[in-house]
Amino acid sequence: MARKILKKDKGPLEIKPQKESVWVCQCGLSKNQPFCDGTHKKILDEPEDKIYEYDEAGHRQEINK
DSSP states (O other), X not given: OOOOOOOSOSSOEEEOSSXXXXXXXXXXXXXXXXXXXXXXXXXXXXXXXXXXXXXXXXXXXXXXX
């Protein structure tokens, strides 16, 4: 099953207040859904005007709009 997500930010969403912060994935790449595992760091260089998809190995391919 392919996951699709509309990105708002390039980092995770913080949920608080808790004893400790809870970070929810917004990039769709985390292997620990719905929680962030830091995988979003590989999308930090993506241009804002392009959309990409990633395969299981983490390889990026631009999607034509």
